[in-house]
Amino acid sequence: MLAMATDTDTLTLNILLLGGPQSGKSATGNTLLGSHEFESRPSLGSVTQSCQLLGKTFPRYLRRQGGEAALSVRVLDTPACPHCLLSDGDVQRAVGDAVARRGRVHLVLLVLRADVPLCGVDRHAVWLAQELFGPEWTTHALIVFTHRDTLERAGAEEEEYLRRASGMVRELLDSVRLRHHFVDNSAVWLRTEGKPLLDKLLDLSRQNKYRELPLKDSF
Template sequence: MDLYSLALNVLLMGDRQSGRSSVGNALIGGEEFQTGTCVPGISVTAECQRLSRNFQRYFRRQGVESDLVLSVVDTPPLLPSPHTVSELCPGGVHVLVLVLRADWPNERTHLREHALFGPEWCRHALLVLTHADHLREAGLHPSAFLMQANDWLRALAEEVEGGVFFLDNTSNWSCIRGRPLRDQLLRLSARNHHKGLSVTESLRGATNV
């Protein structure tokens, strides 16, 4: 094990205009992922895009200062193929980030994550709710929002083992909230011993059940 560097693959998944690319920019600390106003119902992201950044001396592991090499893959709303995920995430997916808008109704099951990764996906998953500034404007605390959410969203928040992270879309939010989000991803990956989730192995395991 290399104590001086840790490489993690992060896969972003979410519906149209959910804020996936903005979350990706927060994670890498830049503006490389394309974002912007678009036609309602049309996603800015048309194909998978992978960007990486090396955060030098980001954390300590066994008393040694270690770099964090973070590779973030932004996906279009349609389910990426297992081959595409395997190519873009060599070594597997360490953290699966599900992105939803806090200010929009969300009413669907995450069958596509189960279909792509098998039943183990929730162990590597983190839920990010974007546009949380609308909750603040309404005087609604994040914990109160989850208590009032529909059954599907509450169940999803409980199912993902990485927990729930709220991000707002005010100015400089990505710079301010990027570090806490990266830290939460790092803690989740550490609980899984930094082992990546392999698409091929998951599908094979699900088939053999």
């Protein structure tokens, strides 16, 4: 069951990944875990067909109550929304059921691609978060922009890239108080790439006093 550990030697963070097809959700899950356990590959359609929960414990990751503590990361990967084979309603029910069975989540990662023009934002994943959790989801959310390596090869600066984004993207960033992170999911050393993101998520959860994000009663 997904829940924050009560053992002072271990802190558990439950992370939910949401995003559109080929956005890099599964690759981001691998980056967080420092491994290649989630299936992630180029495809003309959606690779992830069902919810999958994977976890990893990082010993002596942080200090808590005056001593060293481990960080247990549990990542719930989800089908894309929109999905080429499933309706938005099907995806909503699948994700909601998975969260209900396995416990609540602490953090929502909305995954977007940085290697495509940010002329708009796919509203489906935003709609899904809103339907599952209500407006409170934004206080537990961070936007992950994948394919940072493409920007680097093009000589583009991250902040300049965001300044040129559409009004919808800026509106989304404003809704999560500008919390975002760029990742290179192709990096050889995933653990090195994932640690800065984990640190941001740990800080956000700390700001929320490690509260879980409950499902809406109407779900």
